[in-house]
Amino acid sequence: MNKQAFIIIDMENGFINPESAQCIRMAAQTVNRCAKAAEAARMRGIPVIFVNRIYRKSGVDVEHTRYRAWYDGGRAMSEDCEPVIDSNNPAGLSPQENDMIIIKPRFSAFFMTELDLILRRLGIDTVILTGTTTPNCIRTTCYDAISLDYNVVVIDDCCSSQTEEIQRANMFDMKNIGAHIITADEFVSDNYEIQYDSLAVCREEVRNGI
């Protein structure tokens, strides 16, 4: 039986609302599905972790390539911005009691955060990824997770991109490196289980010499 964690990345007003310069076009339509999948995780005792972006109002922690657009666009997800583009998770997808919240400074949920330490402490071997945006924060988290020896499950229709074409190209690449791509319906189903535990298989074979 895999020990899983359910991770929701950057599902914040500043990335979801059309008013925001940082809006990801397909994100709003995934809010309800993410909420439903997160609830299924909680019912199974799978820890739910929100990984959010919060920028300082000076912008000293914004990626240098994004700084100008972020500044000119109203400094979304900082103290100074309008409520409609703030760092809160949207109504219906906010952290519940016992969920965890991690603030990340860059794309990957692992990059200079305590996520790996928390997952180790909990004995997690499999991360389930949801949120936005697929080509940036979901994908970098996926690659870091595989690099750190986690199995990775990506719930395709709980993730979002600016276009369907970007979404497809990125799911293709992540599948190619060994991520399991599933749908929200599959995850919510009573029959859900991880398709192939490549970590356990690899560990066994390395230990024994195939």
Place this chain on the structure above:
Amino acid sequence: MNKQAFIIIDMENGFINPESAQCIRMAAQTVNRCAKAAEAARMRGIPVIFVNRIYRKSGVDVEHTRYRAWYDGGRAMSEDCEPVIDSNNPAGLSPQENDMIIIKPRFSAFFMTELDLILRRLGIDTVILTGTTTPNCIRTTCYDAISLDYNVVVIDDCCSSQTEEIQRANMFDMKNIGAHIITADEFVSDNYEIQYDSLAVCREEVRNGI
């Protein structure tokens, strides 16, 4: 004037030769262009850094999602494999005197390597990325480099993928997060200079408040 480093990722026999199970289809055709661009870098006094994969023959350091295919395919880039799929850089693209070599255990050239420490010591602000494979090792290095506050230049036709479609989709995403995508001809040209120093601009604006 930017302080640059020229980085060549995973251009090894095991990723280039068609005999290898890990062969990247478009890699062989980039060898000469990489060599020419690296030589232009050396002539300008830009440090050249080879970042290579070398696996242990037990496979304990192979990504768990790749372990089986790697093992069954002849354990490329390890002590045990045939010379044609070893970890050497191909003829015509081997490290020259004063070039540096770094061994990396995962996709990104920054992931648990000394690359960032070396770049800091040298005062580098801009990394020029070449090598293979575009969706995995080039792209993760690009995202980590931007996360670590480097300007990123990717030489499109010195990088390679399994298909042209994958190459295009990944260049598109990297351009979107602020990488400069150029060609080998542009880099080799006497007129070459980095197009936009977003790091310097951002630093100045953050310091002064725009």
